Amino acid sequence: MAQVSRYYDVKRGPDGHRYLSVKVTGFSLLHIPLLNKSTGFTPEERRFLGLEGLVPPHTSTFEEQKQRTYQRYLQQVTDLDKHEFMRALQDRNEVLFYGILADHLEELLPILYTPTVGEAVRVFSHIYRYPRGLSVSTLDVERVDEMLDNVPLDDVRMIVATDSSAILGIGDQGFGGMAISIGKLSLYTAAGGVGPDKTLPVELDVGTNRQDLIDDPLYLGVHHTRLTGPAYDEFLDSFVEAVSSRYPKAIIQWEDFARGTAFHVLNRYRKVIPSFNDDIQGTGAMALSGLISAARLKGETLQDQVFVVVGAGAGGIGVAGMIRSGLMRAGLNATEAAARVYVVDRFGLLMHGQSLEDHQLSFAKTPADIGGWDVAGEWPSLYETVKASGATALLGLSGVPGLFNQPVVEALHANTERPIIFPLSNPTANVEAQPADVLRWTDGAAIVASGSPFADVEFGGRTYPIGQGNNAFIFPGLGFGAIISRAREITDGMIMAAAETLADETALHGERVYPPIADIRAVSLKVAVRVARQAIFEGVAAERRVRNLTDDELAAFVERRFWRPHYLPLRKADDAQMLL
Numbered sequence: 001m002a003q004v005s006r007y008y009d010v011k012r013g014p015d016g017h018r019y020l021s022v023k024v025t026g027f028s029l030l031h032i033p034l035l036n037k038s039t040g041f042t043p044e045e046r047r048f049l050g051l052e053g054l055v056p057p058h059t060s061t062f063e064e065q066k067q068r069t070y071q072r073y074l075q076q077v078t079d080l081d082k083h084e085f086m087r088a089l090q091d092r093n094e095v096l097f098y099g100i101l102a103d104h105l106e107e108l109l110p111i112l113y114t115p116t117v118g119e120a121v122r123v124f125s126h127i128y129r130y131p132r133g134l135s136v137s138t139l140d141v142e143r144v145d146e147m148l149d150n151v152p153l154d155d156v157r158m159i160v161a162t163d164s165s166a167i168l169g170i171g172d173q174g175f176g177g178m179a180i181s182i183g184k185l186s187l188y189t190a191a192g193g194v195g196p197d198k199t200l201p202v203e204l205d206v207g208t209n210r211q212d213l214i215d216d217p218l219y220l221g222v223h224h225t226r227l228t229g230p231a232y233d234e235f236l237d238s239f240v241e242a243v244s245s246r247y248p249k250a251i252i253q254w255e256d257f258a259r260g261t262a263f264h265v266l267n268r269y270r271k272v273i274p275s276f277n278d279d280i281q282g283t284g285a286m287a288l289s290g291l292i293s294a295a296r297l298k299g300e301t302l303q304d305q306v307f308v309v310v311g312a313g314a315g316g317i318g319v320a321g322m323i324r325s326g327l328m329r330a331g332l333n334a335t336e337a338a339a340r341v342y343v344v345d346r347f348g349l350l351m352h353g354q355s356l357e358d359h360q361l362s363f364a365k366t367p368a369d370i371g372g373w374d375v376a377g378e379w380p381s382l383y384e385t386v387k388a389s390g391a392t393a394l395l396g397l398s399g400v401p402g403l404f405n406q407p408v409v410e411a412l413h414a415n416t417e418r419p420i421i422f423p424l425s426n427p428t429a430n431v432e433a434q435p436a437d438v439l440r441w442t443d444g445a446a447i448v449a450s451g452s453p454f455a456d457v458e459f460g461g462r463t464y465p466i467g468q469g470n471n472a473f474i475f476p477g478l479g480f481g482a483i484i485s486r487a488r489e490i491t492d493g494m495i496m497a498a499a500e501t502l503a504d505e506t507a508l509h510g511e512r513v514y515p516p517i518a519d520i521r522a523v524s525l526k527v528a529v530r531v532a533r534q535a536i537f538e539g540v541a542a543e544r545r546v547r548n549l550t551d552d553e554l555a556a557f558v559e560r561r562f563w564r565p566h567y568l569p570l571r572k573a574d575d576a577q578m579l580l
């Protein structure tokens with residue numbers, strides 16, 4: 001087994017049980033969040049690890065620790081306070097953090113992840129307390145090898161890296177994007193079973209174009225505008241090269257890159273290092289899955305729908321592409337599939353003749369495609385597109401609040417008895433429509449899912465649960481499955497397997513388009529197994545141990561490796577044989 005960390009390793013004792021063989025003792029040990037049990041250190045550990053007198057006399061059980069800390073958590077007033085409280089706990093005692101997170105996943109996800117993480121991103125420089133992860137900047141990118149050597153973790157498998165150019169729907173956030181990398185990786189562990197010592201959040205600080213950040217003396221990133229062109233590529237090349245050599249088994253999740261760089265970065269490194277873009281591919285898989293489920297609720301199929309995707313950025317193009325792939329998998333040819341997908345950006349329907357980016361081109365319509373449409377301006381508007389295309393499903397990835405207004409929603413409803421409406425933009429304030437409004441405008445007929453969490457809607461004496469259409473249902477399982485199989489590449493087939501698994505799991509939940517968030521761990525486990533299976537099938541799995549496993553054996557293999565929060569006994573490395 002690879003050495004896990006500079007400070008400790010995981011070993012197995014003569015009794016067969018695992019323990020941590022630690023190279024640090026005393027006061028320093030209490031400041032390593034992955035090792036610190038604080039009041040939970042046993043009397044023996046206190047004795048042999050030089051902790052006596054440094055922690056209170058009573059040894060708390062894990063349950064007591066969780067109780068004490070959760071009670072204090074409940075005293076926090078605002079969601080941002082709660083976020084800061086939990087982040088401080090994570091940086092003090094990581095196992096306890098995950099213990100509480102596992103017990104209260106549904107309650108804590110909106111605090112540590114979307115939407116509160118958006119607020120934490122905005123004020124990151126002002127709430128900063130403890131170091132976590134890796135910051136690479138224009139000041140030091142030439143020494144990125146040395147910087148990676150400073151990271152005390154030796155077996156990192158999952159990296160989330162952002163350049164913070166398009167965080168959620170809130171745009172360029174400079175150094176603050178680090179909070180997103182941290183939040184996504186908390187989900188990898190809490191929902192996806194990836195051990196916390198296998199994860200590394202990364203901020204690629206290439207600058208910011210936000211003058212207010214540059215002018216803020218308390219801003220913690222580099223105070224200049226963003227690198228572009230060859231300088232940007234060189235920066236990322238250095239990072240990717242250094243990661244490949246220090247962590248040859250690591251997978252990179254690219255997160256929240258603006259549409260100008262997201263596709264470029266994905267394609268540049270996809271075959272160089274196992275990597276995927278969460279906003280393009282994770283979101284695409286999540287949306288396709290929800291659409292398959294929504295069509296099923298209508299008693300129809302995916303091929304029966306006509307789709308309007310709003311926002312032609314990373315998320316929107318990812319979703320539109322995945323819908324086309326889903327349609328083709330269901331039997332349509334490329335032309336038929338393309339004819340059922342319309343993409344609208346800020347100037348209206350994507351059409352040839354507009355100045356389009358490469359990734360948008362294949363979605364552009366021709367005048368013949370919209371022959372006979374009633375169009376007032378130069379290009380069909382969102383309303384005109386919905387009306388004239390006969391759309392039955394409307395998806396929002398624009399980051400623009402209120403874009404799905406009553407006339408747009410009513411136009412969709414006029415085309416179909418049960419319109420599918422997914423306002424997927426995050427955080428909550430950026431949602432294209434309030435789920436309650438959508439249900440009211442459609443007299444309860446709409447099938448709704450949103451990117452951020454929304455409470456159930458009561459309408460006409462019925463309760464409508466609002467599914468959370470968030471890539472959190474995909475990336476933890478996708479990443480974990482890729483880690484387990486040691487995939488050399490994250491293929492389109494693996495992304496499709498993740499989407500189909502999520503749809504299958506949702507079908508077990510009756511009238512829903514996404515499973516309840518409370519089930520996210522069980523869903524991620526299933527996604528991981530199917531992704532690993534697909535990697536084996538496509539011949540990209542470098543992990544020999546999984547290649548010949550049956551489905552049941554593979555599921556058991558994944559289950560055994562699914563990390564769950566618990567303390568392991570600690571022993572001093574030099575007397576590691578001695579039983580404590």
Ligand SMILES: NC(=O)c1ccc[n+]([C@@H]2O[C@H](COP(=O)([O-])OP(=O)(O)OC[C@H]3O[C@@H](n4cnc5c(N)ncnc54)[C@H](O)[C@@H]3O)[C@@H](O)[C@H]2O)c1
Pocket residue numbers: 166167168169170256257258259260278279283286310311312313314315316344345346347396397398399400403424425426427430450451452469470471472
């Ligand atoms: N639910 C999820 O899992 C999920 C996943 C990814 C992205 N998103 C959300 O999608 C939104 C966009 O994210 P992104 O990464 O694609 O950003 P992006 O910047 O790459 O793309 C946004 C696109 O929206 C377009 N746009 C702006 N105003 C518009 C308007 N009035 N009408 C139509 N289009 C308009 C922009 O021109 C751009 O092409 C964000 O709010 C993000 O939170 C949600």
Ligand SMILES: O=C(O)C[C@H](O)C(=O)O
Pocket residue numbers: 114167168169256278279425426451470471472
């Ligand atoms: O972060 C999320 O909640 C989902 C998605 O990656 C986004 O950018 O909105």
Ligand SMILES: [Mn+2]
Pocket residue numbers: 168255256278279
């Ligand atoms: Mn994102």
